Amino acid sequence: MLVVSLLLYREVGASWWMFVLLILAPDLSILGYLAGSRVGAVTYNVVHTYALPAVLFAAGFITEAGLMMGIALIWGAHIGVDRLLGFGLKYPAGFRPTHLQRVIDSN
Secondary structure, X not given: OHHHHXXXXXXXXXXXXXXXHHOOHHHHHHHHHXXXXXXXXXXXXXXXXXXXXXXXXXXXXXXXXXXXXXXXXXXHHHHHHHHHOOOOOEEOOEEEEEHHHXXXXXX
């Protein structure tokens, strides 16, 4: 997903400065943990699934809004990097355990 997002981002012609500025923006969802681990897990997971960036990209594509597509691709690239590094979706039990660790640990 990271590679696809980067290739599409180049094709969209969006600013690489915007990419650098926004690549870590989805991690602001960690602030949800200030309200507790359950709320934190939900906010983190909502922001770190591909559904919302996919909808944003589709809306940008339909309306020919390059900015929307660019933001969606930055978002997708961020999630791709997270998955590549082993950061998965969170459980309400806390920030550390993720769905990727459970899959890896079960083997």
